[in-house]
Amino acid sequence: MKAIQFAQTGGPEVLTLADVPTPTPGPNEALVKLSAIGINYIDTYHRSGLYPVALPYIPGQEGAGVVEALGPGTSEVSVGQRVAFTSHPGTYAEYVVVPAEKLVPIPDGLSDEQAAAVLLQGMTAHYLAFASYPIRxxxxxxxxxxxxxxxxxxxxxxxxxxxxxxxxxxxxxxxxxxxxxxxxxxxxxxxxxxxxxxxxxxxxxxxxxxxxxxxxxxxxxxxxxxxxxxxxxxxxxxxxxxxxxxxxxxxxxxxxxxxxPTLGHFTATRSALLERATAVFNWVAEGRLKLLIQPAYALADAAQAHRDLESRGTTGKLIIRL
Structure with a gap:
């Protein structure tokens, strides 16, 4: 499969398109064929070395697509189901293996692009407003x-x-x-x-x-x-x-x-994840939460996406479309 990797930390130029083996799901995991990938500022922290990771590394923490295969004992999702996830590494790729407990079903009223665009940032906004400082x-x-x-x-x-x-x-x-x-x-x-x-x-x-x-x-x-x-x-x-x-x-x-705070601590259980994700997805579907999604980048253009994001000249959400 095609994936974006970096073998050393640095600027956007360290991001390269590579051929890597397609992963195989293990117990309680699912193989997801990605159609939309969310780009987030944390991706630049991994690439720059601010948040150290083991190298070589495939960046990305957020995506949406279709479940293509299941590992043994996986029951939370089914093959052919549209799902989204966040806070799991390796999404700048055509396929990714994700623990099934991290997968959130995408409702019929949402596109894959909307799901990939809103899950991480939407749940971040949710915990900030409801938990870090509960707004009154x-x-x-x-x-x-x-x-x-x-x-x-x-x-x-x-x-x-x-x-x-x-x-x-x-x-x-x-x-x-x-x-x-x-x-x-x-x-x-x-x-x-x-x-x-x-x-x-x-x-x-x-x-x-x-x-x-x-x-x-x-x-x-x-x-x-x-x-x-x-x-x-x-x-x-x-x-x-x-x-x-x-x-x-x-x-x-x-x-x-x-x-x-960081999002992982506010979505540490499946029930907490589904509660926040469901609230955000419902608000989007109901039109209460407006999304601003920038024109999508190709996977090969990930470095340019990082340049644009770090320039602080962008607005709304950046995504990669496969």
């Missing part, structure tokens, strides 16, 4: 990268939860997109000190929570945007990893709460 009606929250894949989904879910939503973006075009997806206020961080603007927009009080996927460059400003007893949810490193933080700093900023 009347809250004001700040969402960085408001025109990105998670940002657009989280904005919509935060509005469903009854929040006032402030986002940050880099361009007027992205500001317009963020507003179209429900943002009440949008800050151009390239032109304005976002922390000062947040304080102005909140009458000097600050927000109840900040959802920060940017990392190093926004971390301090994010803490400064919080009201006393606010929650700092740091869930990404787009600008680099956040340096170590003294617990004393949290008290100095107003006895704020700091968390660094």
């Amino acid at each position: 009606p009347g809250d004001t929250v700040l969402i960085h990268a408001g025109a990105g894949g998670v940002g657009l989904l989280l904005t919509q879910i935060a509005r469903m939860r009854g929040a006032r939503v402030i986002t940050t973006v880099s361009t007027p075009e992205k500001a317009e997109l963020s507003r179209a997806h429900g943002a009440d206020e949008v800050i151009l961080y390239t032109q304005t000190d976002f922390a000062a603007e947040v304080k102005r927009l909140t009458g000097g009080v600050g927000v109840h929570a900040v959802y920060d996927s940017v990392g190093k460059s926004t971390f301090e400003g994010s803490m400064n945007s919080l009201r006393p007893l606010g929650s700092m949810v740091s869930f990404g490193n787009a600008s680099g990893a956040v340096p170590p933080v003294s617990p004393l700093l949290l008290s100095q900023k107003g006895s704020i709460f700091l968390s660094r």
Whole structure:
């Protein structure tokens, strides 16, 4: 089968198209023939070496397609069934073997592209809004990268939860997109000190929570945007990893709460996975959650997809179509 691999960490140029053996499913596993592959920022962390992996490595954590074969004892899915999954490596390929417990059936109202586009980022937005800091009606929250894949989904879910939503973006075009997806206020961080603007927009009080996927460059400003007893949810490193933080700093900023969550801990059981995935899929099918999917890349163009993603010039979701 064809797959994208890298044998050393580095820039997008280390991604190469290779012929590799088609995997065989073992006990309680399924072989999935992929039709759509989700591209996520974590893929660039693996490629760059920020998150170390064993080499050579096939990147990718998300996909959708059809079950082609089952290993012994597999009962959660059946051959010919359309499924989606996330948080399982090796998806930049034509086929992948996945533990059956990680596979989520795709409802008839959703395409494979929609399922691959929304599962990881949608469930991320779900746990952020429902668990990391459970948004309450009347809250004001700040969402960085408001025109990105998670940002657009989280904005919509935060509005469903009854929040006032402030986002940050880099361009007027992205500001317009963020507003179209429900943002009440949008800050151009390239032109304005976002922390000062947040304080102005909140009458000097600050927000109840900040959802920060940017990392190093926004971390301090994010803490400064919080009201006393606010929650700092740091869930990404787009600008680099956040340096170590003294617990004393949290008290100095107003006895704020700091968390660094990851999706795997919020979908660790099959019941939790199906609960979050089903909610997200239903919202999309009902039209309550709008998806923005960019034109699909070919598998051979994965390196260009990474360049585009890391340029922070993209909006919405990037996918590979097979």
